[in-house]
Amino acid sequence: MTASALRKPAPKPPLLEVSGLSKSYGTQVGCRDISFAVRPGEVLGIVGESGSGKSTLLACLSGRLQPDTGSISYDMKDRGPVDILTLCEPERRRLARTDWGIVHQNPRDGLRLDVSAGGNIGERPMALGARHYGNIRTEAQDWLQKVEIDLARTDDRPRTFSGGMQQRLQIARNLVTRPRLVFMDEPTGGLDVSVQARLLDLLRGLVRELGVAAIIVTHDLAVVRLLADRLMVMQRGRVIEEGLTDQVLDDPHHPYTQLLVSSVLQV
Amino acid sequence: MSAGTTMNHSDNGYNFAYLDEQTKRMIRRSLLKALSIPGYQVPFGGREMPLAYGWGTGGIQVTAAVIGPDDWLKVIDQGADDTTNAVSIRRFFQTVADVAVTESTEVATIIQTRHRIPETPLKEGQVLVYQVPQPEPLQKIEPRETETRKMHAYAEYGAMQVTLYEDVAHFGRIAKTYDYPAIVNGRHLMSPSPIPKFDNPKMENNPAIQLFGAGREKRIYAVPPYTSVRSLDFDDHPFEVQTWKGSCALCGSTTSYLDEMITDDRGSRMFVCSDTDFCNTRQAEAASAPDDKAAGEDA
Numbered sequence: 001m002t003a004s005a006l007r008k009p010a011p012k013p014p015l016l017e018v019s020g021l022s023k024s025y026g027t028q029v030g031c032r033d034i035s036f037a038v039r040p041g042e043v044l045g046i047v048g049e050s051g052s053g054k055s056t057l058l059a060c061l062s063g064r065l066q067p068d069t070g071s072i073s074y075d076m077k078d079r080g081p082v083d084i085l086t087l088c089e090p091e092r093r094r095l096a097r098t099d100w101g102i103v104h105q106n107p108r109d110g111l112r113l114d115v116s117a118g119g120n121i122g123e124r125p126m127a128l129g130a131r132h133y134g135n136i137r138t139e140a141q142d143w144l145q146k147v148e149i150d151l152a153r154t155d156d157r158p159r160t161f162s163g164g165m166q167q168r169l170q171i172a173r174n175l176v177t178r179p180r181l182v183f184m185d186e187p188t189g190g191l192d193v194s195v196q197a198r199l200l201d202l203l204r205g206l207v208r209e210l211g212v213a214a215i216i217v218t219h220d221l222a223v224v225r226l227l228a229d230r231l232m233v234m235q236r237g238r239v240i241e242e243g244l245t246d247q248v249l250d251d252p253h254h255p256y257t258q259l260l261v262s263s264v265l266q267v
Numbered sequence: 268m269s270a271g272t273t274m275n276h277s278d279n280g281y282n283f284a285y286l287d288e289q290t291k292r293m294i295r296r297s298l299l300k301a302l303s304i305p306g307y308q309v310p311f312g313g314r315e316m317p318l319a320y321g322w323g324t325g326g327i328q329v330t331a332a333v334i335g336p337d338d339w340l341k342v343i344d345q346g347a348d349d350t351t352n353a354v355s356i357r358r359f360f361q362t363v364a365d366v367a368v369t370e371s372t373e374v375a376t377i378i379q380t381r382h383r384i385p386e387t388p389l390k391e392g393q394v395l396v397y398q399v400p401q402p403e404p405l406q407k408i409e410p411r412e413t414e415t416r417k418m419h420a421y422a423e424y425g426a427m428q429v430t431l432y433e434d435v436a437h438f439g440r441i442a443k444t445y446d447y448p449a450i451v452n453g454r455h456l457m458s459p460s461p462i463p464k465f466d467n468p469k470m471e472n473n474p475a476i477q478l479f480g481a482g483r484e485k486r487i488y489a490v491p492p493y494t495s496v497r498s499l500d501f502d503d504h505p506f507e508v509q510t511w512k513g514s515c516a517l518c519g520s521t522t523s524y525l526d527e528m529i530t531d532d533r534g535s536r537m538f539v540c541s542d543t544d545f546c547n548t549r550q551a552e553a554a555s556a557p558d559d560k561a562a563g564e565d566a
Contacts, residue, residue, distance in 0.1 A: 090421035097423075112408070112429070119432045126432065127425025133435050133501040155436045 013075060015040045015181055015213050016061070021070030023056055029237040030056035034070070036232060036242070040180065041211040045228030045245060047218060047260070053237040054217040055185060061215065062102050062183045063092045074181075097127055101174030101182035101212075105189045107166035110173070111158045117144060117169055118154045124177045143172040147202060164195035168202065175206060182207075182214045188223055200226050221264055225249060233257045284331040285363040290314055294332035294487070298478060301489035306455030307419070308402050313485035317359070322352055323381055324482025326398035327359070330379050333394060333478070334360065339367045341375035346383040346524065346541035353381075370544050382445075384466040386523045386545040389475035391492065397460040399481035402488065404448045404458040424456050427499060435504055444509065449498045451490055459496075465508045465524045470496040515540045518549035 014037035023030040031053035059065040104110040121140040147168040188196040232242040241254040297311040344352040348370040372387040379396040405415040434442040447464035477490040500506040514521040516537040525538040540546035
């Protein structure tokens with residue numbers, strides 16, 4: 001660790017830096033006093049049981065919820081670190097559409113079901129001003145290939161796709177603008193195990209190939225084991241343990257993490 | 268549009284042009300706002316009119332708000348002056364405002380229209396009032412109005428382009444033929460009401476004032492004179508209007524919008540101008556021309 005740190009004189013500044021983030025719903029605590037940083041290309045996993053504040057945290061980070069206190073600093077491409085909570089709404093929406101991706105647990109939330117697969121992928125480029133049909137379509141098909149969807153399905157509506165295909169299409173739709181940060185909420189939830197494995201394989205390839213940073217919220221430890229560099233464990237709205245993924249999973253310190261790790265079924 | 272909107276002659280008891288003066292002021296305020304933000308949908312307190320929703324309650328309220336005793340009113344429905352909707356609205360204003368009515372586009376100062384823009388070019392000082400069933404062009408792609416308002420506010424119109432993409436993907440061309448979305452003044456996306464896309468280019472830089480009224484949805488929007496109205500398209504699939512192989516069977520026009528008419532039950536058909544005033548004028552000109560029909564062809 002120290003040797004590699006010495007060889008790299010200037011570590012990359014964090015892409016996203018969160019400090020003292022809290023959000024409560026009345027007296028009910030969503031998440032409390034959360035601080036962490038994500039560097040470019042890093043994949044951060046957030047695990048915890050239902051109701052531990054994972055989704056609240058993700059919604060706050062991706063601008064869908066307004067936190068009560070704290071700051072979220074994001075290193076914007078042309079402006080440097082900016083507290084996204086102070087950005088005005090059009091800027092925040094633009095950021096979410098271009099430099100970020102949001103992969104929802106249910107692909108129906110993230111896709112336009114009445115629009116063909118090609119149109120779904122083309123929406124972001126068109127929102128950024130792409131006006132050449134041929135180019136938009138080529139780019140869309142390029143992405144369909146990357147997420148292993150048959151090109152013959154380009155003009156089919158996602159309604160007719162299987163759950164796994166819908167999820168892959170949602171990922172392609174988000175990655176087409178080459179975002180630098182992707183938020184994923186249970187990306188493999190609701191998929192059967194073999195489809196999960198393929199999706200994880202695909203995600204791992206894409207994340208490594210494109211060098212995007214990702215924040216993955218899940219309750220599935222296998223997902224974070226495969227994808228995440230670092231791991232945060234949450235319970236009752238607080239982060240109770242964090243560290244490198246292997247370190248946390250192989251040598252859990254907090255009793256709750258120990259419980260979590262030991263409750264995974266071994267087949 | 269003179270200001271002297273006094274009480275109508277006493278026998279029917281209605282205020283001039285049916286609406287009370289406060290309502291007309293409210294609508295005029297909305298119209299002024301609409302004209303100052305071209306293409307922006309201004310909410311207004313739409314009134315119940317003695318007409319079913321979908322028959323032009325929005326247009327009729329806008330006309331009532333701008334009409335004065337000196338105006339000449341023309342009402343068209345699908346280009347025709349003699350269809351039910353046009354006749355009943357024209358008769359309505361004859362009754363409640365006692366204004367002069369005309370079928371001539373040249374003479375009219377206010378033209379209320381459903382589904383067409385007249386072929387005869389409009390002039391400065393004329394007002395074109397559109398009847399709009401659905402003012403929100405984004406509604407089909409985004410049903411939440413809270414969201415469409417934000418999309419308009421932040422000029423996020425990528426989703427509209429997606430609908431055109433879908434057309435090209437499924438049909439090989441942009442298949443939308445009416446209510447073709449357009450960007451007004453380089454800023455707001457506007458539904459031009461269900462006019463054929465043939466008429467979209469006529470909105471661009473038009474000297475007349477174009478007012479749009481949606482009665483059920485209670486929205487007013489406008490295109491001021493000489494404003495840019497750009498129809499959406501792709502670089503490699505540019506905007507095109509409809510064309511016909513033949514000419515109008517009655518007046519021989521090759522430049523107007525043609526309707527297909529079935530003439531018997533053995534499949535005979537003919538194409539005639541949808542704009543009856545335009546067609547009649549050309550026929551009259553051809554009849555009065557000294558000799559051959561060729562004079563009519565060039566007119």
